[in-house]
Amino acid sequence: MTAKTDTDRTEIRLAGEGGQGMILAGIVLAEAAAIYDNKNAVQTQSYGPEARGGASKAEVIIANGEIDHPEVIAADVLIALSQEACDKYAANVKPDGLLIVDEDQVERLPNRPVIRVPVSKLALDTTGKAITANTVALGVLVGLTGIVSRQAIEKAIMARAPKGTEEMNRKALEAGFTAIERLAH
Amino acid sequence: MTIKLMQGNEAIGMGAIAAGCRFYAGYPITPSTEVAEILSRELPKLGGKFIQMEDEIASMAAIIGARVGGLKSMTATSGPGFSLMQENLGYAAMAEIPCVIVNVQRLGPSTGQPTAASQGDVMQARWGTHGDHPMIALTPVTVRQSFDLTVKAFNLSEKFRTPVILLTDEIIGHMREPVKLPAFETIHPYEQVVADTPESYKAFRNEPGDVPPMAPFGRGYRYHITGLFHDEVGFPTQRLDEIDPWLERVNHKFDRHLDEIIMVESDFQEGAKTAIVTYGATARSARHALKIARQRGLKVSMLTLLTIWPFPETQVESLGDQVDRIIVPEMNLGQLALEVERMVGRRKVKRVNRANGEMVTPQMILDAIEG
Missing domain, CATH: 3.40.50.970 (Thiamin diphosphate (ThDP)-binding fold, Pyr/PP domains)
Structure with missing residues (x-):
């Protein structure tokens, strides 16, 4: 590894319950950055031994240069889809960082600015499937931060979407983008 | 690709x-x-x-x-x-x-x-x-x-x-x-070459420093395989004149090839009196700590070990000659640090350990550098 500064690193944590697809969302975000946006990205994860339930999180570091430490030190962005995730990780968001929560899943909020988006409700309303919440979350995250381009995230999602689910995922992503535009007004 | x-x-x-x-x-x-x-x-x-x-x-x-x-x-x-x-x-x-x-x-x-x-x-x-x-x-x-x-x-x-x-x-x-x-x-995979004929082949020939090639079974080469000490064709032996050459050859088979086996990455800074010796995932935390330390004007060297066994004795020993202390961060309670201590003495080594399943953080290493 060559010694190049990576002070440009952006640290993103996506957290929820096991089975919500947050790790996959992290992988897709990293692919959007590294494959479609010509940036560097490293993705790590932690999860319990269960296939579903339990706390689950993905971490993505995005930078223009080399990425050494692969984990979040202090998050620039946290998107929390469960109360446990918010309780556990909110304190580790930078003071000027972004905390995004699913407003229907997270009731107790920390004493700091929080962006509340009905992620799981949007998923259900848009596609009829709760499992698209991770795609909606990516739309919200990218819409708010611009950390990767909208084209890059769409390409990354399409590359991963199982055959026949492309349209559903595109709609879910779009719902995330739109939710942010509504927030802005 | x-x-x-x-x-x-x-x-x-x-x-x-x-x-x-x-x-x-x-x-x-x-x-x-x-x-x-x-x-x-x-x-x-x-x-x-x-x-x-x-x-x-x-x-x-x-x-x-x-x-x-x-x-x-x-x-x-x-x-x-x-x-x-x-x-x-x-x-x-x-x-x-x-x-x-x-x-x-x-x-x-x-x-x-x-x-x-x-x-x-x-x-x-x-x-x-x-x-x-x-x-x-x-x-x-x-x-x-x-x-x-x-x-x-x-x-x-x-x-x-x-x-x-x-x-x-x-x-x-x-x-x-x-x-x-x-x-x-x-990529060129290493392939063993068996030059001997089946008649002259000895699977465990004890020539000092020599690694006899292994002929696959079923192609005419006859030898015996056992976990017992064995002679040159593999049959169990208790004879010291067969055991001693085996010990000598096998336990020293890397000695003349350490340059090929031992891989390290050096990032040395002129005049540094502190160094980090690191390996595996922890090397990434160390790299981050190193960058921050250097941004703060501190001089720190780093040796990343890609081979830990055989231990890079010469490399660590010579690093020890250049610096006053060596920080060894590990996701355990101090294992490779024992080897570093063996080479440079206990007083020069500062251990940074975390053994609860989480990474050693860059901050932990930075604290050791600044401490």
Whole structure:
């Protein structure tokens, strides 16, 4: 590894319950950055031994240069889809960082600015499937931060979407983008 | 090949294929299972064999048997499985059977925590099987190195007729980063050449410093394989004039080839009186700490070990001559630090340890640098 500064690193944590697809969302975000946006990205994860339930999180570091430490030190962005995730990780968001929560899943909020988006409700309303919440979350995250381009995230999602689910995922992503535009007004 | 976001474990699987591995036997265990997954998919396409065994004892036995039969072989496991493999790992060292054992370290002891990271098997990799024996263990820091060092592990195991351990960890194994793998045609797997005729061949010829090539079974070469001390054709012996030359040859088979086996990355700063000696995932935390320290005007050197066994004695000793203290961060309670202390003295070494399944943070190392 060559010694190049990576002070440009952006640290993103996506957290929820096991089975919500947050790790996959992290992988897709990293692919959007590294494959479609010509940036560097490293993705790590932690999860319990269960296939579903339990706390689950993905971490993505995005930078223009080399990425050494692969984990979040202090998050620039946290998107929390469960109360446990918010309780556990909110304190580790930078003071000027972004905390995004699913407003229907997270009731107790920390004493700091929080962006509340009905992620799981949007998923259900848009596609009829709760499992698209991770795609909606990516739309919200990218819409708010611009950390990767909208084209890059769409390409990354399409590359991963199982055959026949492309349209559903595109709609879910779009719902995330739109939710942010509504927030802005 | 194009750029792909890939896990360390996937890169190990691809490295095995590139190195010519055509036999895998294993028992799935977190956090190593992706290695088995990828090889179960890819090996049959190449005419290779993938077998899920009943446990790790059998897995280790199977890869030894496969290599004797002529196929380059590998298994992958983690702590509990690595413990079970120790007996047959000693057998491979004793019978000089090349094979590669991947240990994706997780938190132990015992079942520990399957999804948590650790560097707790450093000493087990060296001394886990009983008796004096040579051992090579390689520790990748990046996904690309996970590929490269797997290829290297196969080549070293073939050249020196010895088991080689790829000692990675949950962080590097599960971490994804963009990599562009080299075209497999550009990789040159080491192939043993048996120059002897079946009549003159001795599988365990004791010429000092010599590694006799291993002829595959079933091609006319006759020899015996045993875990007992054996003579030059492999039959058990109690004669000291046969045991002593074996001890001399096998336990010193790396001595004249350390330049080829020991891989380190040096990032030395002129005038630095503090250095970090690091390996595996922790090297990434150390690199971050190093950058911040240098931004603050501190002078710090760093030595990253890609080979931890045999221990890079010369490199660490000479670093010790240049600096006043050496920081050794590890995801264990201090294992490789013992080796560093052996080379430079206890007073020069500052240990930074975390053994609860989480990475050593850059801040912990920075505190040690500034402390």
